[in-house]
Amino acid sequence: MSLRLSLLLSLLVIAATAANGQDPYVEARKKLVQDRVATAGVTDPGVLRSIETTPRHQFIPRTLWDQAYYDMALPIGDSQTISSPFIVAHMTEVLQCKPDDVVLEIGTGSGYQAAVLSPLVKHVYTIEIVEPLGIKAAATLKRLGYKNVSAKVGDGFLGWPEAAPFDKIIVTCSPESVPQPLVDQLKEGGRMVIPVGERYQQTLYLMEKKDGKIVRQSLRPTLFVPMTGTAEDGRLKQPDGENPEVVNGSFDAASDDPEQVPGWYYGRQFALTPDPASAGNFVRFQNETAGRDSHLLQGLALDGRAIPRVRLAGKVRTQNIDNRGRPDQLPVVAVSFYDEKRRELGTFWIGPFTGTHDWTEHQRSFRVPPTTREAIVRIGLFGAVGTIDFDDVTLTPEL
Secondary structure, X not given: OOHHHHHHHHHHHHHHHHHOOOOOOHHHHHHHHHHXXXXXXXXXXXXXXXXXXXXXXXXXXXXXXXXXXXXXXXXXXXXXXXXXXXXXXXXXXXXXOOOOOEEEEEOOOOOHHHHHHHHHOOEEEEEEOOHHHHHXXXXXXXXXXXXXXXXXXXXXXXXXXXXXOEXXXXXXXXXXXXXXXXXXXXXXXXXXXXXXXXXXXXXXXEEEEEOOEEEEEEEEEEOOOEOOOHHHHOOOOOOOOOOOOOOOOOOOOOOOOOOOOOOOEEEEOEEEEEEOOOOEEEEEEEEOOOOOOOEEEEEEEOOOOOOOEEEEEEEEEEEEEEOOOXXXXXXXXXXXXXXXXXXXXXXXXXXXXXXEEEEXXXXXXXXXXXXXXXXXXXXXXXXXXXXXXXXXXXXXXXX
């Protein structure tokens, strides 16, 4: 059977299932939870059950439904994205939700995070500053029957005073610092999970209110869409798309947590490893299960109007790399370009790397689409099995 015919038959099955009032994505959600969310460290049964039963495809454009249950962020319009299922699950688990909790969410976006929270708590109040998104998310949540979710359009930094105080607060967009109104509206003993930092260098924090003060604990490097409007415009340090560079591409920056690499985020199955030859570090990825994630990512500003080409480079060492016959599961050093609405413009890479080879320097030059405003650099096994080491990863403008 040809690939085209197989795809057509699959689409017909999905369409027929939907026409019969059945959910055609039940198995896709189960696979998402089993293969991506649970294996990445989320263990709370209620959170896993909510991810498995929440119809994520209903919160994204229909043209992206075939990607709904991949563990990835997706564009939802107005320069915003829907967070990956793992990040939604991780942030929800960190909150330690209880059935009587009243939760405030800042940055409604598509409404997906609120939908995941809905069966776990008493009530969710959610705010979106981008009016078209806020109106659409409220309509979607109502249509799908989430009766314990209240949604409105407004400035999330101001919170929701009429509904305060809140047992939990979750912020799904990235301010430069924690807004004081959110601190004021958090109950004593309450928990807040929030990404804080520079536009492309953020840390996800858990904050607890004790004796009226906030005690913070860093969780992991991350990348979230920033707040829209004056909050973003007023950042003390703005990204410089005319001078893009990879942060900590040598992997030598100090880290208090061996499970985190400064400058990089969304890590899976990696280890920061000392290099006796250079007195520095390199990053090692190991995977024994074909298809399982093993990677690191880093976002940066890149203005295609000023930078026509970039040179991607890195040192790579491999041991027993095998993609088990899957052309979509191969180790690479890659860069993806995005426009101002965060639509992907293309992904380009060095590699793929196979077999067993000692340290080798690799580099390649790529044309940057003129509409590019952001980029994401990716390194890892990406589903292949074996061991691979990376060092000295750089992205250099070529004018």
